[in-house]
Amino acid sequence: MSGLIQPDQIARIDRIIDKYANFIITTHVNPDGDGLGSEVAFAELLRQRKKTFSIINNNPVPENYRFLDPNQQMEVFNKDRHIELLTSADVLFILDISDWGRLRELGELVRELSLKTVCIDHHPVQEPFADVDIIYPEASSTGELIYELLKGLNARFTQRICEAIYTAILTDTGSFRFTNTNPAAHRIVAELLEAGINPQKIYSNVYENQSLARVKLMARVLGGIQLEYDGRLAWMKITQQMLKETGATLKDTEGLADFPRSIAGVEVALLFMELEDGKVKISFRSKGNVVINGLAKEFNGGGHAFAAGASTDGPLDTVIPNVLQRAAALFENRPA
Numbered sequence: 001m002s003g004l005i006q007p008d009q010i011a012r013i014d015r016i017i018d019k020y021a022n023f024i025i026t027t028h029v030n031p032d033g034d035g036l037g038s039e040v041a042f043a044e045l046l047r048q049r050k051k052t053f054s055i056i057n058n059n060p061v062p063e064n065y066r067f068l069d070p071n072q073q074m075e076v077f078n079k080d081r082h083i084e085l086l087t088s089a090d091v092l093f094i095l096d097i098s099d100w101g102r103l104r105e106l107g108e109l110v111r112e113l114s115l116k117t118v119c120i121d122h123h124p125v126q127e128p129f130a131d132v133d134i135i136y137p138e139a140s141s142t143g144e145l146i147y148e149l150l151k152g153l154n155a156r157f158t159q160r161i162c163e164a165i166y167t168a169i170l171t172d173t174g175s176f177r178f179t180n181t182n183p184a185a186h187r188i189v190a191e192l193l194e195a196g197i198n199p200q201k202i203y204s205n206v207y208e209n210q211s212l213a214r215v216k217l218m219a220r221v222l223g224g225i226q227l228e229y230d231g232r233l234a235w236m237k238i239t240q241q242m243l244k245e246t247g248a249t250l251k252d253t254e255g256l257a258d259f260p261r262s263i264a265g266v267e268v269a270l271l272f273m274e275l276e277d278g279k280v281k282i283s284f285r286s287k288g289n290v291v292i293n294g295l296a297k298e299f300n301g302g303g304h305a306f307a308a309g310a311s312t313d314g315p316l317d318t319v320i321p322n323v324l325q326r327a328a329a330l331f332e333n334r335p336a
């Protein structure tokens with residue numbers, strides 16, 4: 001299978017793994033299946049190469065992904081607890097993320113330390129920031145890139161690696177529905193199935209493991225959907241009050257932004273979420289005809305052409321009309 005990652009990049013990673021002993025692996029805030037699956041698969045490679053490693057993230061592993069980390073080896077970053085470990089580490093592998101902002105406090109600390117950094121990602125990047133960047137936006141997922149890397153480095157594809165990569169590709173392609181679903185994703189997954197993974201078990205772990213609070217929140221959020229621009233834009237909001245009343249938390253909101261795309265005629269979906277500190281997180285989704293990361297950038301965010309995000313100052317009631325107004329440009333000269 002011809003891949004995206006060039007042989008010289010694989011050789012470079014090989015040399016880095018050979019040369020150094022202590023590694024840290026991390027991914028973005030609010031880690032998802034692609035970030036976590038990629039971490040687990042890459043960590044297994046380091047284990048096979050008899051290296052010392054820690055996986056440190058800004059947030060705990062969401063419940064539906066805990067099956068990827070049965071021994072609870074993933075740690076939640078705490079500056080006091082981890083400063084020594086980070087100071088003595090040789091290399092930080094940053095997966096599924098290509099800006100310092102989404103590494104939060106961990107990113108700030110890493111910049112102060114002289115840690116070598118390697119970034120492996122599929123997000124479009126304006127300015128690569130690591131010492132070594134392996135960034136291919138045409139990849140379906142970071143999991144696809146990790147697969148290529150592990151193949152290139154002759155890793156043994158254990159059940160754990162296969163399940164982790166499958167989870168990464170499954171979740172980031174929206175179960176093979178999104179525009180990033182490519183032939184490689186299917187080829188890799190076919191090979192993982194041949195290796196004996198159980199897709200029903202993984203599906204059940206990821207998608208049939210929701211809290212009652214999440215389902216109650218979903219009912220509230222979906223009940224409040226509003227349409228604009230002749231039904232081409234759908235938007236929804238989540239307030240702190242709604243979280244409180246349903247008992248849901250931030251992690252219960254993953255994937256909610258995708259729902260309005262299922263409505264006939266809707267091209268773009270926006271989810272506005274009021275955060276505890278009063279800021280507003282916006283998720284932008286598109287069915288694939290309207291590019292929305294430009295709009296996300298107007299609010300200091302970014303992301304993929306058809307799935308992007310931003311975090312901006314509140315209050316919610318000011319942000320919503322402001323974003324909706326700016327969204328008008330998306331539909332200009334574009335007959336319904």
Ligand code: AMP
Nearest residue numbers: 283284301302303304307308309310311
């Ligand atoms: P989300 O709506 O949080 O699921 O994010 C969708 C995508 O948008 C992510 O995969 C990121 O590529 C990107 N993204 C989300 N939040 C931000 C942000 N604050 N800044 C830049 N990119 C973001």
